[in-house]
Amino acid sequence: MKRMALLWSVVKGDARVLWHALRQPERPVWLLPATALLALYALDPFNIAMPLAGVVDDGIIVPLALHVIVRCLPAHLRGARRARA
Template identity: 75%
Template structure:
C-alpha cells in the first residue's frame, strides 16, 4: 500500500509540472501532441473491452510515460512547475 501511495505522490507532482508547462508560451512544440496522445491512450476503448487489462495497463504505463514527459522538459520549466 505504501508503494501505491508513493506512486500517487509522484504522479501528482508530475501532473502539476505538466499542467504548468502546458500553460507556458515557451513550452516545447512536442509537449501538446505528446500529452494528447497519452490522454487518448488512457481513455482508449480497449480499456472498456478488457477492464482488468486496461486498469493494470493504465496504472503502470500512463504514470511512466507522464514521468518521462516531465523528465524531457527543459530544466527551467521543471523547476518552475515544482514550486
C-alpha cells in the same frame, strides 16, 4: 500500500509540473501532441473491452509515460513549479 501512496505522490507531482508547463508560452513544440496522445491512450477503447487488463495497463504505462514526458521538459519548465511549491 506505501508503494501505491508513493506512486500517487509522484504522479500527482508530475501532473502538476505538466499542467504548469502546458500553460507556458515557451513550452516545447512536442509537449501538446505528447500530452494529447497520452490522454487518448489513457481513454482508449481497450479499457472497455477488457476492463481489468485496461486498468492494470493504465496503472503502469500512463504514469511511466507521464514521468518520461516531465523528465524530457527543459529544466526551467520542470523546476519553476517545484520552486514555488
